[in-house]
Amino acid sequence: MSKWLLPENLADILPAEARRIEELRRDLLDLYRTYGFELVAPPLVEYLDSLLTGTGGDLNLRTCKLVDQLSGRTLGVRADMTPQVSRIDAHLLNRDGVTRLCYCGTVLHARPSGLLSDRELLQIGAELFGHAGVEADIEIIQLAFQSVERAGVSHARLDLNHPGVVHAIIQADPALPGVADDIYDLLSSKDTPGLIELAKRLPDMQEASLQALLTLVSLYGGPEVVARARRVLPALPAVQAALASLETLMGALPDRELGIDLADMGSGYGYHSGAVFSIYADGWHDALVKGGRYDGIGKAFGRARPATGFSLDLRKLSSGLEPPPVARAIRAPWGTDSLLLDALRALRDSGEIVVQALPGQAQHLDEFTVDRELALDGGAWKVRAI
Structure with missing residues (x-):
């Protein structure tokens, strides 16, 4: 077998796409902060019984298991971050009233959720704890829509259901x-x-x-x-x-624009207790966002709390968008002259991309278009068009 061959439904993310995914991550976390959502970062691996608390069998099937060499107990690599964030709210923060938490991290599925699905997701989401009223659901749905709209998705559609039926x-x-x-x-x-x-x-x-x-x-x-x-x-x-x-x-x-689908069971992980929703848009083969109410999941961690939230996969979101624009860059010669270094530092501090050409090496920059160069002119380093 070729050493570079990856397991099924896993893929490398190349430079331009990786940059856009990272920019989406920063933009959305900053958006959630403006709503008052605080960032948390649970671990990638937990004891299996904690990771699967309050969830259905589907999440268990999607969770990769391994043995902890220190304790001998079974660990799980998270396949969904919502139960972890519920544990943080119920057991670690232990606040009264409303708590808003957001997160972003890698999750791994033991098996793909669909024929065209990846097994590694970059899951980002927001969860609101402590309010049982419809106002919390409305805020979460509005924030989910704003998330995809900030990414450039147009004509997003909402599907609603209630597992209580x-x-x-x-x-x-x-x-x-x-x-x-x-x-x-x-x-x-x-x-x-x-x-x-x-x-x-x-x-x-x-x-x-x-x-x-x-x-x-x-x-x-x-x-x-x-x-x-x-x-x-x-x-x-x-x-x-x-x-x-x-x-x-x-x-x-x-x-x-909304529809009703009383057979759509949301995430399929079995913890939803109230209204669930999915957001669809042209260009993606299935739901971009899934979310809904899951009251009481924190009971096993010490407190049963009203809760509602949503999550989405940034890698999937990015894959359906138009190709990212190529960034403009400045070419500069290699050197250690103090005036050159000062010019490089000033340009980079101002937000410019400056790439130094290493001696004897041709440059291949798919992510950048080099339309200017830094050149010595009259004893000073100046930027000029190519």
């Missing part, structure tokens, strides 16, 4: 809680034959439950879907409460 249907049928993760996966992929096959393996499953799940697959479209869902889904109190929550959220976002 599916949870209510599952809890109403004693045969279903044990296969809840399977149901979430089948609904998210709108796999009607898979749902029918699942029902055949569960002889105690109620026919009404199967019909409700099959109906959910077709409940997507515009805001009118919520009214249709009230008519065709079981009249369970939890179903009605979830639909009412979606109506409240839709009413608070009148200026956004």
